[in-house]
Every structure is written in structure tokens, then in C-alpha cells.
Amino acid sequence: MNGVLFFWLCLVSWLHLATAQDYTCSATKPCAIGCCSNTGVCGLGPDFCGASCISNCDRKSDCNPGWGMQWSQADKCPLNVCCSKFGFCGTTEDFCGNKTVQSPQCSSGSSSSKRTVGYYEAWSITRSCDRMYPESLPIGSYTHLNFAFAFIDPSSFKVAPMNAGDEALYKRFTGLKSLYPDLETWISIGGWSMNDPDQPTATTFSDLAGSADAQAKFFDSLISFMETYGFDGVDIDWEYPVAEERSGKPADYQNYPAFLRNLRNALSSTGHKYGLSITIPSSYWYLQHFDIVEIEKTIDWFNMMSYDLHGTWDSSNRYTGPYLKSHTNLTEIDQALELLWRNDINPDHVVLGLGFYGRSFTLTDPACSKPGCTFSSGGNAGPCTAAVGTLSYAEIERVIAGGAKVELDTDAAVKIVTWGGNQWVSYDDADTLKLKLDYSNKHCLGGTMVWAASTDDAQGSAAAALSKLTGRSIISLAATSSSADQVQSCQLGECGKQCPNGLKPAQRSDGKNKGNTGTNTGCPSGQSRLYCCPPDNMPTCQWRGGAPFCNGKCHDGEVEVSSSLSGTGSECWTGHKVLCCTQNAANAAVAECKWYGSAPFCAAPFSKASCPTGRQSLTYSNYGAGGEEPCITGYKSFCCDQPPPYENCDWYYHGGKILGQIPFQCTGECPAGKASIATDPSGCLSGYGSFCCSSPSTTNDPQVAAFTAQLEKFVKNPVCKASDRQYTKRDGGERTVALAKRHDLAPSDWSALMLQITALAIGRAGTYQSSLMAGQFNTTYGEPFGLSLDQIHRSFDDAPLVDTNSRTESLMCMGRNAGNEVDDYERSRSSVCVLPCAAAGAKRRGVDASLSESNGTKLLLNRNIGESEESQSSAQFGLPTWGYIVDGIVNGHMTLVYEQLINTNAGENILEIVWEVPDDSYRETAADRWVVFHFHFEHLANRGGVNRPGIYAIVAFHAQQYANSNRYSRVDGNGHNTDNRRAHILQCNTGSQATANTIYWYPGDLPNSATSNLPVWAQVLTRFGNYLFDEDLVTEETFTGAQRGQLTTFTHETDPCSSRRYFDWGGYRQSRQFTPNGNAQGQPSTEDSQDDNDEV
Template sequence: MAKLLLLFVALLFQLQLSLQQECSASSLCPIGCCSSAGFCGFGPDFCGTGCQSGCDRKADCNPGTWNSTKWSKSEKCPLNVCCSKYGFCGTTEEFCQGNPVKRPSCSVDSVPITRVIGYYEAWSTTNRPCYGMLPEQIPYGYYTDVIFSFATIDPNSFEIKAGDSKTADYMQRISAIKLIQPDIRIWIAVGGWAFNDPGPTQTTFSDIAASSANTKKFIDSLVQLMNKYGFDGIDIDWEYPVAEDRSGRGTDYKNFVTFQKALYDRMKGGGLKKQVSLTLPASYWYLQHFDIVNLEKYVDWFNIMSYDMHGSWDIDNKWTGPFVNSHSNMTEIQQALDLLWRNNIKPAKVTFGMAFYSRSFALTSSSCNTPGCGISSGGNAGKCSGTTGVLLHAEIQDEIAARKLTPTLHREAAVKSVSWGDQWVSFDDAATWRLKANIIRGQCIPGVMVWAMSQDDKDGTNIKALTSSVGRKQMAVPNFTIKQPVRDLPQPVKTCRWSGCYSGCPDGFKAVQRDGHKEAMLSTENCLADGMSVFCCPSDQDLPVCTWRGHRNSGACQPGCNSGEVSVGSLRVGCSSRHQSACCTNVGSTSSYGMCKWVGEAPTCNKGCPSDFPNKIVSTNTADGGEQPCVSGNKHYCCQNPTPADFTNCEWVKKGNPAKFPDKDFICEDVCGSDRIKVATEVTNPYSGTNSGCFGGAWAYCCKPPVALVPRGDDDPYGGVQNKEFQTLLEDYMQNPTCPATVLFIDPGDMFTGAANQKRSLELEAAEHRVLYGRAKDCKLDHYIRLTQYAALMLTAAANVLKQFSVVWNDIFAGHYDTELEADNLRTYFNRHPDILDPHSLINYVLLNPLRAGPGIRQNQRTEEMFCHYVGTRRKRDVQLRSSSTAVELASRHVWWMEAGNNGQPSMAVILEGILNGDLSPHYARWQWIDGARRTGPMLEMAYWIGPNAGQPSGSQYDRYRDTHTLNHGEPDRWVVFHFHINADFNSYPYLWETNGHTYIGVQSIQVFHAHESTGPTNGGAWRVQGNSNADARTQRDGFVCPEDELWYIGTDEGLPSGSDQLQRNLRQWAQNLFNEGYLSSESIALIMRDLTFYNNGEINVQDSSNADFMSYWAPNPRYQQSMYTINWVRRYDTFILSPTEPPPQSPTRKRNQEEKEIRSVGERIGGEGKW
């Protein structure tokens, strides 16, 4: 890595030397002015008197030796970087000449990382086939902040918005993590690199910042958005102001500060108290256009993108050149940090960027694979990233494991790298993140951020490594445990006590030092065998100051404590008369002693308790063990009123527990248990008053402090605030189970995680539920949303986190409806397809269809057993089916492949029956190619016309195949459309299978939906039907997906077991027809494949087609001389009929609506009302 830095410095040096090139009046300098002597340079000597050409050119800065401002664009360099003697700005020694930057300095251990921020890509589940993250899958306990990326801005109204319905859906769901991690902050980010790409929004930031009115429109809409979705902060990601290559304007520099001030003031005022951050580039080229000194005043912190230092764009860059280097090279990132330090930016306002992805390269020679070697292009696209020159860290680890690679550590750059073949990529892991973390903590930076948390694997490998590397720990799991029955629980004793002769201080206590001495407060009174008692006090409280008082060298001791002290014991050692007193300051742990005192003095002990200490606790001959014994009478331990609670439950004890001398009953041990306080001793038997019982030692009077009662709550068996709320929400739902479907019209969402939604209102199971419970009137949308957030987390969070939520769910909900809906069963069902099934939509399906969800899931399980094959051995496997909807382009819908409700929605069994009896006729089939989402590969779209004659209107007698329960009298359904998805990864999903003399096509998923309208030819392709053009009618789309390691080979002869139902029988017959008629057969898939070989019967020879692959989108089929991804066809008499019957014309209602829309559009353009 170091030689690349030297190369860059050399290039800069050559640039400055180039100023000495020869020139003339007719030969311009490449840079600078041509002097009278014919040399190139800047300043008065070159551009002043005698200048021959280029005389109006100016240097970047004034090195301080030019006495006029006319020779340079600016007196100083941007960002306070150094100006060389030639008038160029830079940061290396050639520019700064012994004037290095002053970096902040801290000891690493003194700077804990207090911010760990994760950017969440809203598109990770729709644009990537793997390594995406649902909102409910955000790992618990690692991040302090999550930034949802991105909202967009309307370039005309300047209002911030979600952009599409899937983003809006995820905005609502992203806050689910707060249910179990309440202190996490959820932000919204706006902008991003693509936002300033050529297009409608390329100047939107500039337009907003240039106008106070536009700024107000943006901020007003932002407040509304933040209040709607509960966002805690706003992150501005303007990439980039001023820069011409990013559609910037010169006025952006000042306008940005004005805009940021208005934003900051609004976020901090009016009771909002929202956070504000700003994204900064790590490139001087772009950062120079940020007035960071003034912007710092109006942010809580900057998020610096300390990655993407290198990439495939270097190939054509004359300054960096086509050479291998890491995109997170710390030596270059340090230069970016130095730009902040040159401007005295506070380290506390800096958040350092880490990446969960890397930039990869294709080497010009596989034999040269170290930094500085040549590159020809970006590296091969990752299976999940889908982008040339980009690999996610999870993908890199997959390559390392599969190829058994050994990474190389580049310690100075704080990165690792691997190479294989002509591929090279660097990456970060726990070791390199630790190196980086130590550097930034040494410069007092307390925060890190990640692009992007949603690129992590399902185990959170990257965030776990990063958390450990920066010295943090995962937060402890919240206490959601079920409360035990209320009972009295012992509490730690808070009063000091003597340890007893044969043991040390009990747990939670420590020995008290004797004031002014090195030893502790000790006593040997009544101790045998070198025993010694220590005075102990609670270690979690302030310790008292203690000492022995009263000793006299004459032996005539004078007991007693000073003012502010209490007596806690006595000692006869060193006293010929009377005793010494153990005195301690009166603090909380000694206060009980201060409320009592010994009354009576040897030799004649005949005094009673005084009136101010009226309560006698115990009477004894030697008091607390160290006083002179009485010749007559007893001493009394007298206490104030009320008696201290510590001294109300007491008894005489002869032996310790365990006993020091268990086999010598005549020895008394003068010891209490660790949970008791000794207040008195007695040599004679305190119960009989005789000398029998102790021929060594003494009895101990031991008091047991009271047990504090745990405050009683209600009788709720479910513990925790969140668990209580979940219980309440479920109980409310059970009172009105029809509410979500019939009152709130909840959209159940898309069962596939990758689908792009268009939200609609649905009404499900209304009739059946009205009979059971009546129509609900008092339900609330926010309650239902919160309920589904809890329940979705129950499926996705670690089992130990929300285990108690499962108890609530099973007891209140599943126990009432169906054991199939118990939490463990649903979790297993979800985990069978973790990368495809959407947990939020699954919960919606269950709650919207509580009576049918259980039977529906069981039916799907049986169906999958019959039709899905394990691709490793082609044998069936007992696994669970997942019902779901399309992964890419389909609108939201409810699950009716499983079971249909009684509200005008046909079941799948009915649809298949219509196909088999000819009521639904094939209108067209067409291959499509699907990229991204949760699968990549071809998809066969097959549209059935509702009616026996394709394209000819059909009457109400076919309504049984339509969804007749439309809203607002929308257009009737005219098609039922199926999508058959094939995964193009043959190694993992062998989509061709030879058996019994035939070759079958394996599909991973099938989706089905209703459609009402068609689209004209687009992108060179033929017309297609669509299901979401009419917002007033529902387009029900569903299907099922085999588990990730299974496929359904269409047309194989499935022997149905006894007990199979109508759906399974119809499904089998339909699949065999699709194969026999050539829709899903060798002839069909050959339309879009190349390099195939065939048997004599026309079926694909899989073994001899090892080089076969799918054609690109525009590649012509050799037989038909056109792309088969753009052509509609049907099969008739074993022949492909291309461009079959055109769609019927739009319905009169639809046509009129379109005309009215066009008239309205014209009216808006001319400023009129658009009347018609």
C-alpha cells in the first residue's frame, strides 16, 4: 500500500515539474502561464509582464510570496490545506514543508465507543437475491442508532416522502426493534449518490437550499414524516454540493449552511428535540465544497464515509491509475480525517464509517496480485451484490471458505486481502476493525457507523466482530420472564456486624480498617484456637470510620465514644479495669447500634433501662463480650422506641453453622450465622442460668434482620412492561377479531420479501366473523400495527429474547383457534424459508384469517409433500410449504392459495377446476427474466382468459373465477395469471431433470393473481396483462414456494396418497397438462437457452448440455430470429403460435377514466381547472 502512496506523491511532483516545460506564444502550457523566457508557471513571474500565452490563468492559492490577489483564485486553500510555492493546494510534505496537521490525541482506553450507527437499505430485500435484511431482523443489542435509507424528495413540491409503498411499509416496520430495545434511535436519511444522478432530483437539494420558502416546505413535510413514523433524527446525505459533476452550483456552499441552520433550529425547537447528522465524503475533491466549520454548529455529528477510497473508477483516473488498492485503506482515510483536524472539528462530532462490503478488481495478470499491480476492470459481480466490482463481506467469506483461501493482512493500511485467478478484493474483519478502532479512539473519536447493516449475514457475523473490535458488548437481553407468585424475598442485610471467631466477612461485606492503623478492627474475645472476629460492613455502602477507644497504659481503661460515634463492641485486652470501646461514625450501616446502649457496670450491675432507652432487648453478664463480668445482677441492652428492626428477631446460639468444634459439645463458639448480627454473649447457659454448657467460649445472642417485602403487583402471570402490552393488545384483538379486516381494512402485505407493493384496502372473512362476534366498531389502527410488530418480532428475534411472548400468544390466541398457529409452529414455518417469506405478512395473514389459517397451512404442507422434491437426491422430503406472492413486481394480496374466505374470492382449487374444464382459456405465455429480489432467473408468465374463448368478453356465469368483492365498483377481473419462477443457479437448483425417458423443468415458486387490464408494447416487447392498473379493484396474487433446497418438477407423475383433496388432484392434472401441451417442457425452455443437445424424442439431453445457459435478454432465438423474452405465444397442436390474439379493447369505463385523466392533465398544464 505504501508504494501506491509514493506513486501518488510522485505524480503530484511531476505535475509541479511540468510547470517548467517550454512554451511559446503559439504553444500553450498544459497548466499555467507562459513566461517571457518560455517556461510555464503561476504568479507574477509567469503571468505578469512579458507573459506570452495563457496569461489569465490563476493558481489555486497564494503561497504568500505574491503581493497581489490577482494571481490566484483564492488567498488560501479550501479546508486549510497547505499551499505549495507553486500555488497548488495539498497535504503532503511537498505542500506543507514541515507544517504537519495537529491531530487530537487521547489514550485509547479513555475513549469508549458510545455510538454504533447502522444504515439500513430499504431495498436490500427487493434488489438483492441474498444477504438482505427485513426490518424485523435487525439484531438486538448491537446498534445504538439505525438510519433508514432513503426517503426521497418530490422535485416539484420539495416535500419528503417514502418514494414507494414498499419503502413506506418498511418505514412503519423499522421501529419494531424499539419494542425490545427502547433506547435505540431510528433516523431517516434523505439523499444518497443516486439522488443527484441525472434525473428529476439532480438539483433538488440546490433548489431547496437556495430558497427559504422551499426550505420551509421541506422541513414542514419532514416534521410530518418524522411524527408519522416516529423517527428520532434526520441524516442529510447531499452528494454533493457545488461539484459540477454532481449537478451542484457555486451558491450551494453558503446556501447549505443557511439550510442546515433552519433545519437544526426546527429539529431542536418546539418540543421536537430531534437529532441531526450530516454525511461527509472522505475525498478532498468533494469535501472542499462543504463549509464544515459553520456546518458543525448545526449538526449533532458528522458521519464520514471513510470507504470507497478506490474502485473501478480509478482505471481512467490519471492521478490514481489502474492499480490495485483497498477502498478502506487507513493510510488514505487518515488524510481525510486530517482535513477535519485542520479545521478544528471536535472529535466528539465525528462518526467514523466502516463498510460491510468491498470493492473488487480484475487483475491484468493473475501472477501480480498485490497492491500496486495493474487492473483491467472491476471484479466479477457477486451472486448477492449483483454489481461488478462489489462484493459483500459475507460473499467474500463464502469465497474464502469455498476456495480455502488464506487472507493477507496489510497492517499499515489496516485491511486484509485475498485473490484467486484474476480476482482481487480487500476486506475488513475483527482484526482490521480493531486496528482502525485503536487509531480513531487515539484521536478521540467516540462513534462508528456502518454501511450497511443490511448487508450482514443472518448470524450478524460482521456486527458481532465490529462490536468486539471497538470494545463494546452486546446489550443484555431484556427481562421478559414470567413473574413468579408474589412471595417474601430476602434482601441483603445493610447493618455492620462482627464476623465471628472462625470466619471472614460474609459475601457483600468488607473488613473495616482501624482508623490510623494498618490492621482491621479485630477482636479475640471468647475465641479459641487462635480465632479472631473482624468487624464487617456492607461493601456497597459508605464505610464508617472506626477505632478502639479507652485504653490507658495504666490498665485503668476509660470506655466510651466521641460525639457522632456509636459503640459497636467492647474489648478487655489491655484493661485491668473496665474495657475498651469499639467506636464507629454514625452512618447508615451503623445506625441501629446508635439507637441502643448497654446499661449497667461491673461489679454491681443493678440498673434498669432509662426512659429514653426504654426497650430491653437482652440481659447478660458480660454485655457484648468484652466488658468486665458482673458480680451481681446483669447488664441490659436497651433501645429507643421503636426498637430497631435489626434487633427484634433474636435468639441464643451455642454453635456456629457449620460448627467449628462439632464433636465437642462442651465448647461454645460465640458465633452467629452470616445473615445475623451478634449483639451479646453469655458464658453461662442463658436458658438455665447455670454454668453447664460452656467450658470454653460463650453463647451468642444473634438477631436476624427483617426480610423486606417485594411490592405486590397485580396477578398478571406475564412479566415485563412489553409483555403486558402484548397481552393487552392480544386481548383487545380477541374481543374484536373482525376489526382488522372489516373496520380497518388492513392490507395484509406481500408474503414475499422482495415484492414491490402497491397498497390496497381489503376486507377478509367478514361474513363468517360477523356471525361469530359481530361487527367491531371500536378498534384502532395503531393498536393493530403495534400488535403485528410484536408478533413479527416473535418470529424473527432470537428464541431466548422473546420466549415469554410466545407464552402470551399461545395462551390467548393460538389456544383459542388452532395449535398449528402456536408460536413455535409459526416460527418453524417461517424459518423454512427465511430469505423469502415476509414475517409481517405471515402474521397479517394469520390475524386476518384466524379460522382458516391453521387448516390452510396444513393443506399447504400436504401439497408440498406431494410436489416438492429435494434437489440433492430428487426424493421428497417432509418439509413445510410456504404460501407466498411474487418476489419482484407484484402488488400486495392476502393468501388464498391456502384457503378462500366466504367473501367472493375463489379458491385455488376452483381456479384449477376452471382451467381443466375449459372455462379459463390460455391467452398467451411469455418468458421473462427476473433480476434481483429473492431469485434471479427466467420466469414463464402464463395468462388465462376468464371465459372459454380468449379475448372475447365473458358473462357473469364465470364470476366464480373472479374476485367479485371489489371496492368502489372497480373493473371486473378478466385474466388469471400465473408466474413460474426458475432459479438460474443450476449447481444449487438443477432446473432440468431426466427421469423415465422425459426431461422436466423444476420451478422454485409459482405465483397467481387476477388482472383486469393490459399494457401496450413496452421496451420492445409485446403487450402484457397487469393487475395493479386499477386501484379500485383488487388483484389477488399468491402461490407457493418450495423450500430453498427443493423444486417442483412440472408434469412428473406424482402418485397421490389416499386422502388427497381436490386442490392436490387438480394441481397434479394441471401440471401434467402443462408438460404434455408444451408450456413447461423441453420445447418451451429451449426458446431461451443455447448450447442444448436433444434426444430423438425432442427432449433435452441434460448430461450432454453441460455448457448450456440462458440467452441474454436481446439475443435472438436462432429459429425465430428474435428475442423470445419479448414475444407472446401459445401452443396449439404441438406448435408455437407467436403473437396470438391481441387483448380486447379497454372497457368503456376504463377508457372514459383514462380520457378524463388526460383532460385533467392538460388542464393542469395550461393552468385551468381541467373541466370536461
């Protein structure tokens, strides 16, 4: 998706070329471009390529400037760009003279709020930090989320996952719709790497577009794929047709539109309303190979990749050079969009790409950091994205927080950040996103697209900034479902306009003519607002409160919708009339709010009328709902039940648009996605301001009801067994022991429930449904079982690289003490993990405890191996806890197999210790033969006169077989998501970006007698650590002994801990396997076949 966009124009004019190269020639010195005439000058057309030509005489111009097709490749330029008098295509004055392009213009300010598309990078879960699982996405900020990417198998033409593990994410991704029913989830197929020349899929798009048989296979596979996983549409990201350097073929130009037509027909034949979009580049070089006029007839919209306009690739391009330029330059974006306007593309079918990341450079001269200065290379790689020349929004935020200098480039509409003496990056924040949104609205664009939603920070700050501009707040509380049983809400429409799609005017039941219900409050003379409701939930309405002395009040069974001094009749001399409608499911939420404070003396001066107990003020106004007698003193308050049915609210005076508006001349319009709740002329010389909110979503929302039903099912029978687990389970082998009774949920329902709880705990879904679900969780499960959403969230923070759904499932399967365990772990970690320079045993609490005795009485359902300290066997609960396994090790029930030091592919240091399990009580499946512990270590530190290893994380897992390696066979630990799923026992830190304040665990450092006042978790780990040290399993000799690890050590001069020593592997990747009394010699230098990704 974020592929390199090489340059804006494919060629420059002949005049430009003349200044850049030698344009003289001869019979033996051919022209670089053009024909050589007998005058010794290069050029095109009959004067150069005709009778006077002496070399390269068969060359033709790109276009025909008037000298005939005999001398030209084409009569006109692609995309209707201009043909210069020299026969080259382009868009600047050198090509077009004084000709200009008319861009679409819109007076309203919300066209781009129609769509907000976010791309989700599936590989974001593999980052070393800032991982983004689907449940972490702020879904309320988006109308569409695209999963990036799926590939196409080059042999079978079936849809295929881009990476191993993507299939496990598909339903988690589409399941987000259960938290936000208006969200659509699409699959994006392709991406930059699919067409890389060295990939087996390089020509797959071309092969597919050119073969009816291949298309039939692909369509069948795609439809099955979308139905299986619940995708709502498909985005085709072909980068790029025709272009030779991108594996394209000339026939792609005609084949691509035909392929898309066939795809649309196949999707339509299913009876589903599947969506179809494609991505397009912003560079002329690549866009010229898209027949955008024909393609527009078939698709729903174009996603324009208006980012990556510049990057490190510029340094090798003679037309751009190594100059500092923004990768989202608004001036160049405007030029790119002109290519579409030249071809009369409907702007509503164009979605503008925005970047939640930046392109970074290393400055050639630290004193020269303005655009136009040069760079020597890409900027330093970020700690999480780990890519030279690119930083995520989250990484840029941290750079800024560290004191970087930030400047606004108004011409490019970007922020420029400089730091570290020679680092430079451009990116978009709330200020520059507004500039781009204002531009989008001015030119009537049909939406915005983000690459990538998964490069946002943990709080969703970039999405929140965008949501504020689109009117789709991060708390997007107005979601209405497309499902048949969803109850849509009534709303007041805009002045002089028809009802929104799907709604119709409510009917009056009073007066002679009756007819449509509405109010003229807040509207220009001769206009009114219709009261719009869903056809299947249509109330009847009437004005109450007779003139001239009005005291409008609704009757029982009615709700007050609006107010007016006249309604549809005579004017009130005092008081006001109210519009009352029969209460039904579509307007029930209106009854949850009411205006308080009676004119003329509404409250004390400069004060607001108070709300009754149980309600809080959402806003205040002189005029109440708008058509009421105004206050002389104080203000009326709009008081609502909690949580309020209206959210995402604010006062708007120009429909959300400010630029170009006349001050104090108010339009009273609401931004897209909002409806008017009240109007007030205060502050306006003419017109009204509107209090606009997202339409209320009723509490009988079917998504909330379904969530509550599933949660109640689990509460009735809150027991998990291994086969129930979707994220912490391990497949394979028959059970060897009887299991606890299963809960009453089907596997798909259980998976959906875990996804929803995870998203609720993270708290960034930002939808009304999620707020209601959170309340249901706390009432139905959290309070009786002692586990809050906050505790689940904190457990994610305790192990930031662990799959969040796995953590949720583990806690839900632990029963009533899960919340206590989260609290215990956090209290224990602060005592077990210490600074490397602290004195041994400092600031510790103490008393003794017996591991088995202290664990035996506490009933706790276990997680998978290692994630509960409770000593519970497989026979008791189906999965042995790490507490039980440690008991077996310490009590001599297990046999040590080997120890081995490994320097992993990710550069981490692991001590692997393997024990053989003696019986079924230590197994989950019959195939389990060993238990493996990985101790992630960094250094040796002197602790009270003893050099002890500093360990920052511990994981454990079962193993079933040996895996072949280059020299020494190890137990196979590659099944991270199945047989060898890791259990996370300790996480002092992530092991990256260590500082003087980073904490570690030092085995043997804390005596058992010092832990009795600590939680059981600390007691178990301390006892295990002392055992490992006393048995010489984890000591200095383990790492440096001549018959064991054989590592050497060194110190850092700048290390504040002068006694700390780091390990030198001497070019080796792993030690031989050894035991404390064994005889191991030599070290293999090559790595083995295991990735050793423990997610720490």
C-alpha cells in the same frame, strides 16, 4: 451515501506535476497548469505570470505563498491545509514541510461507543437474494438507524420517497423502536444519485439552500413527514455542494451552513428534540467545499464517509491509476481526519464510517495480488448485490467459505481476499473492525457509522462483531425507554465519578451525616462508587452487619446492592457488611440475583458454589460482590433467575481497552453502556477487575406491556378479514359477501403487532425487550394456538424473497392450524420437489384421496389467495384459498382464457395461465375477473420416458383488467402490493445458482394414489399437476409446440443430468397467447410493460 470519492488531493505539487507531464511552453504551446514565461517554462506567481509572461498570463495560484493576492485566487488554502511555495494546496511534506497536525488523544477506551449509526438501504428488499426487511436488522447493535434515502421534489420541495414502495417501509422502520426503546430512527435525505447530473433532482439541494421560500416549503413538509412516520432526526446527505461535476454551484459554500441553521431552528420550533447530522466526504477535493467550522455549530455530528477511498474509478484517474488499494485504508482515513483537526473540530462530533461490504477487482496478473499490483476491471458481480466491483459482507463470507485465501493488511487495517484465480476484494471483519475501533477511541471520536446495516449477513455477524467492540452486545439487554413511564434501573457508578446522566445518588438513612450512598469496593484509595438511581424512583440505603464480627444481611423489603469489609465504619474481622436499599421499581431486578457460597470454604476445590433450583450462575468470584471475605477453596457463584436481569456481561480489567495498558495494573472501569455488578482483584497486581453488565431492564417495561396487551386483544377475537390485513390485503372494490367478525385491534396496532412478531421470529433484534416479548408470545399465543416463533421463522426460509411481514400476517390469520400448515408444507415439499435425474415416482409414499372431501372438515382461516391449500371460498372467510380455486379449475367451474410464455426482465422464465372466475366465491373484491397462475420453469427433464417441465416456483393472484403491451395485451399484474399481490404456493428453490442438487416439481410425475399419506398440501398440488398434464396445459408441447410456445432446446455438455434440456428463446421475450387447441403463430421480440416480479 456510498458515492465515489475521486482522490485524496485536488492537485499535487508542482514537483509532482513536473515528473508527470511536459512543463515546457511557448506562445503557441500553452501550459496545462500555470502561465508560460519567456523562458519557455510553466509556473505561477509574478516570475511566470508577470511581465515575462507570453501566454495564459491571467492564471492564478490556488493560494498565496507570499507573492501577493494579485497572483492568487485565495490568501489561504481551504480547510487550513498547507500552501506550497509553488502556490498549490495540500497536506504532504511537499506542501507543509516539517509542520504536523496534532490529533486529539484520549486515554480511555470507549469514546466511540457513544453512537453506533447504521444506514438501511430501502432497496435491499429488491435484491434477488439476501433481502433485508427492517425486521431483520439486529437493532440491539445500533443506537441510531438511518433510512436511506428520501429525496426532495425539485418542484414542490417536499420530501418524496426515493423509490415506489418506500412509504410502506417507513413505519415498519420506525416501529423497530417498540422492540428497543433506546433506538433512534432517522431519515437520511439525499445520497449520491440525487445529485447525478442526469437526474431532475441534480440541483435541488443548491436550489433549496439558496431560496428562503423553498426552505419554508421543505421544512413544513419534513416536519410533517417526521411526525407522520415517527422519525427522530434527519441526516442530510448532500453529495456534493459547489463541486461542478456533482451539480453544485459556487454559492453552495455559504448557503449550506445558513440552510442548516434554518433547518435547526425549524426543528426546534416543534418542541421535539429532533436530531440533525450531515454526511461529509473523506476526500479533500469534495470536503474543501464544506464550511465545516460554521456547520459544526449547528449540527449534532458529522458522519464521515471513510470508505470508498478506492474503487474501479481509480483506473481513469491519472493521479491514482488502476492499482489495488483498500477502500477503507486506515492510513488514508487518518489523513482525512487531519483535515478536521486542522480546523479544531470537536472529535466528539465526528462519527467514523465503516463498511459492511468490499470493493472488488479482477487482477491483471493472477500472480500479482498485493496492494500496488494492477487490476483490469471491477470484480465479478455478486449473486445478490449484482454490481460489478462490489460485494456485500454476506457475499464475501460465502466466498471465504468456498476456500478463498484471506490475508491481513496491517498497514491498511483490512482483510484481503483472493479467489478464482483473478478475483480480489478488501473488507473489514472482526479483527480489522477492532483496529479501527481502537483508533477511534484513541482519537476520542464520538461514534461509528455503518454503510450499510442491510449488507450484513442473515445472522448479523458484522454487527455482532462491532457490538462486541462497542460494549453493545448483539443481545443488548439494557435498553431503557425515553418514555415518561419507563422504569430506569439503579446502578453503581464509576470510581471517583458523578452519576450518569439522568441518575442521582441514592441517600443513606444510617449514620450521623447520612448523605450519598456508595461503596469504596474496587476503587483506589480516597475514591468510591456512587449508587445512582432515577430521581423519581429513589430508594434509601444503609450498611448492615456490625463489626468486628460481621454477618451482613438485608431486611425484608430491601435488596442487597454491594458488599464491603468496612462500609462506612469499622473493619470486619470476619464476614462482611452489605449495602441494603429499600426495594422499588428501579432496583427490583437486583433481587433476582444473589451471591451463593460462604467464605472461607465456598465450595469444593476448583469448584463453584451451586445455585438453588430455578437460578443459574451468571459468573463466579473469590470475593463475591467484591468487598467480601475471600474464598480459600472454591468460588462464590452469582446466581440469577431466568432469564437474568443482567445481560451483555463480562469481566473487564481496563474498561474494555487492551492496547497501551500495563498488564496486571487494573483500572476496574466498565465500557460505555455498562455498569459494575461486582469487583475482584484476582489477577491484578494493583486495582480491581469489574464484572460489567448492561443495566437491568425491569420486566414491567412499557413496550413489553403494550405488546402483551395487543396480543391478548387478538387472542380474545383471533379473526381476520380482508380490510384488517395490512400486508396481505388487496385494496379496491366493495365486498360482495359477508365477512367474518373482525379482531379488536386498530389498523396501526395490528401493523405494529405484525412487525414485532416478525422481528421476534427472525430473532436478531437482540434486546432485552425482545426476549421478554418472545416469552409473552409463546405463552399467550404460541402454546394455545400451536404456532411457535420458530415455525414462523421457518416459513420465512421456505420463501426467502417474500415479504416477511406478509408471511407473519398470513399465519396469524390462519388460526389454530397455522403451525401444522408450516410443518405440512415442509414435509410435502420434500416429496413434491425432487432431483431432475431421479426416476419418476422414486421414494414416494402413496394412497388416494379426494381433494374436496379431505379439505372440508379442517377449520383453517385462509391467507390471501393461494397460500392455503384448504378448500375455502370467499363467502366462508372473505378470501378464496388456492385450494378452493384449484378445486374450481379441476372441476371445470372456470374458463381457460390463455396461456403465454414470458422471459421476464429479471431473466426468469414464466408460464402464465389465466382462468376467468365464474362467481363471487372465487373473488376477494367485486373487481376481480380472472385468476392468474405463474409457473416458474427452467428445463425439460426425462421422467420415466416422458419429458416434463422442471418448475421451481408457483404463485397466483387475481387480476381486474388488461394492460396494454407492445403487441399482445395481458392481464395486468403490476399491483404487487395491492390488487395483484402474489400468493406463494410452491418454492422448491429460488431459481438462481441452480446446481445438480437443485430440486424441482414435475407436473404429472406423481400419481394421485401416491399421496394419501402425505399432508393435504401435497395432495392438492399433485392433483393440480396431474390435471394440468392430462389437459395438455403443462406438457412438453406447451413450451416447444409449433402452434404454442415455439421454443427450441439445447443441452449442456457438463450437465450431470444428460437428458435435461434447456430452453432457447432465440432473442424473443414472450410467446403469443395460446390454448392447447388454439392456433398461435409468431413471437413478439419486445417486452411488455409488466415487471413480473413474483418474489421467488
